[in-house]
Amino acid sequence: MTNILEGKKGIIFGALDAKSIAWKVAERANEEGAKFVLTNAPVALRMGTIKELGEKCNADIIGADATSVEDLTNLIDQSQEILGGKLDFVLHSIGMSPNVRKGRHYTDLNYDWYHKSLDISAMSFHKLLQVAMEKDAINEWGSVVGLTYIAAQRVFPDYGDMADAKSMLESIARSFGYHYGVKNKVRINTISQSPTATTAGTGVKGFDDFISFADSMSPLGNADALACADYCISMFSDLTRYVTMQNLMHDGGFSNTGVSAALMEKMKG
Numbered sequence: 001m002t003n004i005l006e007g008k009k010g011i012i013f014g015a016l017d018a019k020s021i022a023w024k025v026a027e028r029a030n031e032e033g034a035k036f037v038l039t040n041a042p043v044a045l046r047m048g049t050i051k052e053l054g055e056k057c058n059a060d061i062i063g064a065d066a067t068s069v070e071d072l073t074n075l076i077d078q079s080q081e082i083l084g085g086k087l088d089f090v091l092h093s094i095g096m097s098p099n100v101r102k103g104r105h106y107t108d109l110n111y112d113w114y115h116k117s118l119d120i121s122a123m124s125f126h127k128l129l130q131v132a133m134e135k136d137a138i139n140e141w142g143s144v145v146g147l148t149y150i151a152a153q154r155v156f157p158d159y160g161d162m163a164d165a166k167s168m169l170e171s172i173a174r175s176f177g178y179h180y181g182v183k184n185k186v187r188i189n190t191i192s193q194s195p196t197a198t199t200a201g202t203g204v205k206g207f208d209d210f211i212s213f214a215d216s217m218s219p220l221g222n223a224d225a226l227a228c229a230d231y232c233i234s235m236f237s238d239l240t241r242y243v244t245m246q247n248l249m250h251d252g253g254f255s256n257t258g259v260s261a262a263l264m265e266k267m268k269g
């Protein structure tokens with residue numbers, strides 16, 4: 001523990017339960033001396049265990065549906081009041097596809113649900129950034145991180161329309177990262193995480209086989225939620241000030257591996 005985030009203030013979206021990546025980020029941010037507000041959709045506040053996390057981290061919890069500009073405006077206003085000033089970091093750890101959840105094949109999408117997938121998982125990132133910029137809510141050198149998955153670049157058939165949402169999310173990080181960088185030196189990146197056993201992760205068909213496949217294909221093995229949290233903390237810190245508009249692979253080497261000896265062995269067995 002080095003208090004790498006001492007004096008920093010932030011908002012953490014997406015802690016549903018102790019398995020959530022955002023949960024681990026909150027625990028690590030707390031250990032590193034940050035002050036922050038926790039937020040999630042009102043339904044998640046009712047169903048999840050975020051209260052426990054709030055108590056542990058001494059953090060207020062504000063409900064906000066990330067697709068609602070009104071909710072996001074309220075969240076940004078209230079957070080600055082509670083924390084006593086502008087923000088230094090924001091974690092967007094939000095993903096949901098009704099099509100994936102209800103088993104709709106990519107070639108047979110329900111288009112209302114498709115809209116929802118894109119709105120919740122990608123457009124919410126733009127909405128959050130636009131509200132923050134309008135309100136000048138983020139300090140210079142502040143850092144915004146969104147979580148993504150390699151299905152944005154390569155085909156993983158069971159990831160369905162979430163692949164499209166993640167491509168859009170990564171594109172928003174680049175485009176908004178340009179404009180926010182020029183205007184206020186705010187940096188925006190996405191972290192592309194290994195498959196991780198969380199509520200969102202295990203909603204994908206065949207997840208158990210898949211997580212083991214990815215583990216065999218990664219020279220370092222799959223990165224877990226805690227390791228992802230550590231990477232987020234480094235991105236919120238002042239040690240990464242010139243990293244912006246990037247999609248950062250956090251996957252134990254999976255994305256640059258064509259085939260691995262471990263996987264070949266498994267195929268033989």
Ligand SMILES: NC(=O)c1ccc[n+]([C@@H]2O[C@H](COP(=O)([O-])OP(=O)(O)OC[C@H]3O[C@@H](n4cnc5c(N)ncnc54)[C@H](O)[C@@H]3O)[C@@H](O)[C@H]2O)c1
Pocket residue numbers: 013014015016017019020021022040041044064065066067092093094095096120147148149192193194195196197198199200201202
């Ligand atoms: N688990 C994995 O394998 C994996 C891999 C790569 C990237 N990711 C990404 O990491 C992020 C976090 O997911 P997780 O794996 O921790 O799962 P999780 O289910 O714990 O988190 C997803 C969160 O999104 C929230 N959410 C859904 N709809 C919302 C809305 N309308 N407004 C506000 N919040 C809403 C949920 O309440 C939940 O807290 C997601 O973006 C996910 O796509 C996950």
